[in-house]
Amino acid sequence: MSAAEFPAETSVSGEWVRQHNRFTERVTADGSSGWSALPGRYHLVVSLACPWAHRSLIVRRLLGLEQAITLGVVDPLRDERGWRFTLDPGGRDPVTGIRLLSEAYLATDPEFSGRCTVPALLDVESGTVVSNDYHRLTLDFETEWRALHRAGAPELYPVELRGEIDEIDEVVYRDVNNGVYRCGFATSQRAYERAFDALFRRLDLLTERLERQRYLVGGTITEADVRLFTTLVRFDAAYHGHFKCNRHKLAELPVLWAYARDLFQTPGFGETVNFEHIKNHYYRTHPAINPNGIVPAGPALEEWHAPHGREALGGSPFGTGTPPGAA
Numbered sequence: 001m002s003a004a005e006f007p008a009e010t011s012v013s014g015e016w017v018r019q020h021n022r023f024t025e026r027v028t029a030d031g032s033s034g035w036s037a038l039p040g041r042y043h044l045v046v047s048l049a050c051p052w053a054h055r056s057l058i059v060r061r062l063l064g065l066e067q068a069i070t071l072g073v074v075d076p077l078r079d080e081r082g083w084r085f086t087l088d089p090g091g092r093d094p095v096t097g098i099r100l101l102s103e104a105y106l107a108t109d110p111e112f113s114g115r116c117t118v119p120a121l122l123d124v125e126s127g128t129v130v131s132n133d134y135h136r137l138t139l140d141f142e143t144e145w146r147a148l149h150r151a152g153a154p155e156l157y158p159v160e161l162r163g164e165i166d167e168i169d170e171v172v173y174r175d176v177n178n179g180v181y182r183c184g185f186a187t188s189q190r191a192y193e194r195a196f197d198a199l200f201r202r203l204d205l206l207t208e209r210l211e212r213q214r215y216l217v218g219g220t221i222t223e224a225d226v227r228l229f230t231t232l233v234r235f236d237a238a239y240h241g242h243f244k245c246n247r248h249k250l251a252e253l254p255v256l257w258a259y260a261r262d263l264f265q266t267p268g269f270g271e272t273v274n275f276e277h278i279k280n281h282y283y284r285t286h287p288a289i290n291p292n293g294i295v296p297a298g299p300a301l302e303e304w305h306a307p308h309g310r311e312a313l314g315g316s317p318f319g320t321g322t323p324p325g326a327a
């Protein structure tokens with residue numbers, strides 16, 4: 001068996017087994033958790049490369065929470081100390097003053113020894129991590145932060161569709177969102193092939209579904225679309241090559257490719273995508289997979305703006321809501 005990118009998260013049979021989210025406090029509307037949804041109290045730290053963080057970036061924008069929750073963006077390249085605020089003046093996060101995300105993790109738990117991950121929601125006053133639970137973070141933005149949503153914010157997690165959204169989120173997480181990592185970080189042929197088969201089997205099933213309907217659940221954009229989008233938008237730029245997810249490129253799967261372009265061209269999605277951060281991060285931050293750190297020059301990106309024709313399937317992106325940025 002060859003070298004693992006993350007030995008502590010690699011099983012004896014070469015499977016990638018992701019660490020648990022360490023901080024799972026919840027911010028609630030009524031403050032019953034000890035953390036109230038208040039403007040200016042929390043700081044969201046993301047990497048624009050990271051699909052898990054990208055979810056929270058899109059949802060924050062769609063719901064108009066940008067004023068209420070400030071944003072910190074880390075350098076796409078991690079060094080041995082992890083995520084750094086080297087894009088900011090003086091190398092410090094302007095809101096909390098930290099240089100490294102690990103400072104917030106260690107301020108919360110001095111014994112913490114796992115990977116300090118994004119997204120992380122920090123308490124501005126204490127500089128500690130409230131949550132790095134990306135599964136819950138966006139659902140709470142949608143339900144617990146309602147009083148601070150913009151007028152016309154869409155309903156991304158409608159009560160009557162939650163069962164169906166949760167069901168699809170679970171399989172999309174297992175086979176697609178995390179599936180690409182299970183391909184990329186596998187250290188045995190068998191573990192890689194299992195993850196690869198599950199990934200493309202799931203993409204085939206999603207194709208069947210999306211052939212008939214514009215969005216994954218119901219007639220409007222929901223949390224389920226946000227979660228699938230963040231993996232699809234990275235597929236050809238990173239996962240196809242770097243993680244060996246290469247049965248097909250996204251651009252060779254017409255239904256999913258049109259679906260992804262449709263979302264990309266919807267306000268709130270495309271403007272949150274940074275292909276430079278994505279490519280640089282993946283190809284230059286996993287030395288066990290890509291030791292020379294060469295970043296591929298492709299793929300061509302113009303096609304993301306090409307017409308998708310998905311309007312013909314009916315549905316409307318925001319239902320009775322309005323797009324972000326609209327007057």
Ligand SMILES: N[C@@H](CCC(=O)N[C@@H](CS)C(=O)NCC(=O)O)C(=O)O
Nearest residue numbers: 018019020050051052115116117118
């Ligand atoms: N919180 C999750 C997922 C978030 C995650 O893995 N984020 C990545 C970026 S895509 C990260 O921050 N990695 C930091 C590292 O590996 O040191 C976890 O603990 O696995």
